[in-house]
Amino acid sequence: MRNSTCGLQPSLATTVALPVIYSFLFIAGSFGNILTAWVFSRQASTKRTQYIYLVNLVTANLLVCSTMPFLAGYFAKGNEWTYGSEVCRVAYHLGTIVMHVCMYVTITMLCTIALSQYATLKKNNDTQYSQTVTKNLYRNVLQKFRQPKFAKYFCIFIWLVVLCITVAAITYDARARREQIFHTCYNMKVEIGEYTSKIAASFATACFFLSFLTVLLSYYSLSRHLSKIQKNTHIGQKHLIYKTVKRNILVIQIILTVCFLPYHIFRPIFYVLLPEDDCSRINYLVEIKNFLTCLCVSRCSIDPVITFLLDKTFKKSLYSLCKKSTPEHHQRRADIFTEETPPI
Template sequence: MRNSTCLLQPSLATTVALPVIYSFLFPAGSFGNILAAWIFSRQASTKRTQYIYLANLLAANLLICSTMPFLAAYFAKGYQWTYDSVACRIAYRVGTLIMHVSIYVTITILCSTALSQYATLKKSSDTQYSPAINENFYRCVLEKFRQPKFAKYLCIIIWLTVLCITVTAITYDVQARAAEEFHRCYNVRVEAGGFTVMIAASLATVCFFVSFLTVLLSYYSLTRHLSNIQKNTCIGEKHLIYSTVKRNILVIQITLTVCFLPYHIFRPIFNVLLTKNDCPRLNYLVEIKNFLTCLAAAKSSLDPVIILLLDKTFKKSLHGLFTKSTPEHHNRKAGNFTEKAPKM
């Protein structure tokens, strides 16, 4: 790479703002996700499909949060560390590996959750109202996302696939980097990666847009489906279920748009402009990339807030931690986790 000799000069935005942001997100995200995991482990059945997806999302969130102290240290002091130092290897290499694996696991599972929500609603309405799903293959695929056994295997495959691709890309990149001489940990090659990292980043970008368009199509199809139902019949008591599913898919779409879309739009631009031999511009490109990555990581800290605002069961369970309640009341709360009215 021609620009590997370019000396990056981080601004205060990198050495101060990013460490402060990560330092704030770490305790907030860790506490919120641990609390959410504890509440759902007590209230939700492990045989429920939505719980399986939620458990994996919370696990990915906690892994992202675990990297934040290392990334905060890297951005604050990485330009002072030597490339071969232990601090550099731990703070950036390990932090980057866990961060990117968890982010793309999150994206893929969010897409699976949206399909599960959509399939649940279609299942509850097909027999009465909708002739929309006429193809057995389409019906079978949607039905799979509602099955707990399929959800477990799908999550395992997602974790293993993303982990293998990321580890392979980083391993080959580190080996290629061994022939080059670097003095500082914070440099262009570390920030941009080599050829294998760029290939992996391109695959990840494609994966994101496939997930993004799948969720968008699900929301559009659901909106059309509900519109047809309302024209043909009064949906009555099922209206609350439909509204909940529609809202949950919309929240997933907004999350993908706000937290992940900016980074995945910028990443191809970053790869193209990286080939230009312009050090001042490279500094700005690297810093923009790092802030957009931080935005994607911030999603892990916002998840508990979103769950609190949207999920009435979670809100009641959280309130129950600070109030006295009878065993019968706890049993009633546990019964609220049903596939009939799926929650986020």
């Protein structure tokens, strides 16, 4: 493998800062997502499409959070563990592999939520909007994202793909460990990967940019339509939903841009810039990659905060549960989890 003779020497930023950050994100993310799941389970209807996507998003967030202790341990002690040790295998399998796979589940769910929110508007649209979006596109694609049955099957398909990828990656890694020997767990193979892992990373990067452009196109199309109807008609109560959905899609776009875009821009550049013999430069590039990965993971911890700040329905439901209100009041709150104003 290229650069296999170069030993990685992590700096204090890797051995101290990253474990501290991951530990903090684990506590904050676990608490926030468990609280979010509790509110959804008590207040939202399981038959609503948006609820299905959000539950799967929270599930993916919790799985990513569960990998953070392993990542913290790997960066803190990975340079001391032997490559063939059980603790190294557990940290790599349950940390790096599961974290990356579930990270792309969250990206997929964010894109799906944006499409679902965008498709929601068709339900309340007028003839003018029907001219903006191709009818065949809506009938064949967009409306599917509003159907609970499709949402369930789609999420099941995503998790089956995740399971297959995870099992294949762990099996391949276990076989590769028999052929190559490294002194430490924190090494070139894990941090840079071989040909197969680079191909997988390239495919994942392409999938991210597809999701990114899909959300961007949805926001652009919605903005254009909202601008037209603002010029031609008065925005009444019926059209307030446009602004809410536009805001929600914008928030998803910002999350993808701030948390995920830097990593996916740097990842192909990372492989191009890797030198043949400059170990110091390799260490520097690897640490940049690891901090950008941490930025991606941080989204799972800030997502509940964004939901609480932007979604009034979620906030009111949380307050009502904390005050131990009556069952009738709970049911009334559950009824306001509508498709028209779904949470982030």
